Amino acid sequence: MSITNFYEKLDELVKSGKPPRVIESGEGAYLTIDGKKKLNFCSSHYLGLAVSDRLKKAIKTAVDKYGIGTGYRTLAGTHTLHIQLEEALARFKNAEAAIIFTGGYMANCAAISTILSKEDIVISDELNHASIIDAIRLSQVKNKFVYKHKDVTDLEAKLTEADRLRKTPKENGEEPIILIVTDGVFSMDGDLAPLPQIVKLARKYQALTMVDDAHGEGVLGKGGRGIVDHFNLHGQIDIEVGTLSKAFSVMGGFITGKKELINFYKQKARQFLFSNALTIADTAAVLEGVKILQKSDRLVKKLWDNTRYIKDEFEKLGFDTGQSQTPITPVMLPDEDLAREFSAKLFDLGVFATPIVFPMVQKGKARIRVIPSASHSKKDLDFGIKMFEKVGKELKVI
Numbered sequence: 001m002s003i004t005n006f007y008e009k010l011d012e013l014v015k016s017g018k019p020p021r022v023i024e025s026g027e028g029a030y031l032t033i034d035g036k037k038k039l040n041f042c043s044s045h046y047l048g049l050a051v052s053d054r055l056k057k058a059i060k061t062a063v064d065k066y067g068i069g070t071g072y073r074t075l076a077g078t079h080t081l082h083i084q085l086e087e088a089l090a091r092f093k094n095a096e097a098a099i100i101f102t103g104g105y106m107a108n109c110a111a112i113s114t115i116l117s118k119e120d121i122v123i124s125d126e127l128n129h130a131s132i133i134d135a136i137r138l139s140q141v142k143n144k145f146v147y148k149h150k151d152v153t154d155l156e157a158k159l160t161e162a163d164r165l166r167k168t169p170k171e172n173g174e175e176p177i178i179l180i181v182t183d184g185v186f187s188m189d190g191d192l193a194p195l196p197q198i199v200k201l202a203r204k205y206q207a208l209t210m211v212d213d214a215h216g217e218g219v220l221g222k223g224g225r226g227i228v229d230h231f232n233l234h235g236q237i238d239i240e241v242g243t244l245s246k247a248f249s250v251m252g253g254f255i256t257g258k259k260e261l262i263n264f265y266k267q268k269a270r271q272f273l274f275s276n277a278l279t280i281a282d283t284a285a286v287l288e289g290v291k292i293l294q295k296s297d298r299l300v301k302k303l304w305d306n307t308r309y310i311k312d313e314f315e316k317l318g319f320d321t322g323q324s325q326t327p328i329t330p331v332m333l334p335d336e337d338l339a340r341e342f343s344a345k346l347f348d349l350g351v352f353a354t355p356i357v358f359p360m361v362q363k364g365k366a367r368i369r370v371i372p373s374a375s376h377s378k379k380d381l382d383f384g385i386k387m388f389e390k391v392g393k394e395l396k397v398i
């Protein structure tokens, strides 16, 4: 392909996508878009920490004291705040140790590709997050199995197959590792992985387990301690991955687990060795967020009150809100054009809730994914619900 053709082709490919809305305000209960105020009905800032005064103050104090950038963790970049944050996260998650990264995506890549080699075996839920899929690709594992969404019978079938493959030793003579990996909360439907059954099967077949708790942290379990706490499975999941960009509203990712595992990641994970550490501001902000949650479950309670309220009201109106077990509230509008039109009409009425269409979900499973947060008052929610009712009736959905 000539260089001109290459750029023309890129231009054509890009035309089919739509640029995102540009936010001109903080990410609280409302957003400013094109100079107008819109109800924020679809962000993952579950606890409202994106505009928290306490986090802002923690950032200012830390930056005044320590400046801005840090560095490479293994060179001159391991700051005392990083260590404090890792300790705080381990305590919060009830785990032995933690390691932080600059994103959940990075944490997933590190979690999988550092421990698996080509000859190991991975078994993954078909609806796992893109970063898990990429992490598996990065590990270059040849024996990859994908089991039907949350289907433990299918998982066991794959484990049986994996167990057979394991009989052939690796080139170095060792027995291959089997890793089962799943999202904790599936972000499009808000349903939960069947972790207790997964753990049982993992024991039976001597497989390692990994859960990506991106949408569980700050949401599920006691005071938002996540899906492992929700199912009371402390110490029984080998690798827990989290993000600091959803409920914690900052950026970064982390892994918790046994000391041996975390120390190994700190020595070997390429995402840790060859990429810069979190900045002072990010680290201080998350540290404050963890402190807030460690002390009080007020925000988590408010999130769940709002969640129950909005689901009840949507159901009363006759909307189909799917199978969610979390604040993620999909309003099912299977026709993609309908979902787009619904969202556009909401936007004109002052409600920002983006449509989720293929390839983010299967064709015929389009929806508007509503996520209430602890920053919404009842009045805010009532306004959003009222506008959903109005558009729903206008478009004959309800």
Ligand SMILES: *Cc1c(COP(=O)(O)O)cnc(C)c1O
Binding pocket: 102, 103, 104, 105, 106, 108, 129, 131, 183, 187, 212, 214, 215, 243, 244, 245, 251, 252, 253
């Ligand atoms: C958002 C998300 C990630 C990515 O986290 P970042 O910190 O934004 O990189 C990973 N896994 C799941 C399940 C997510 O929802």
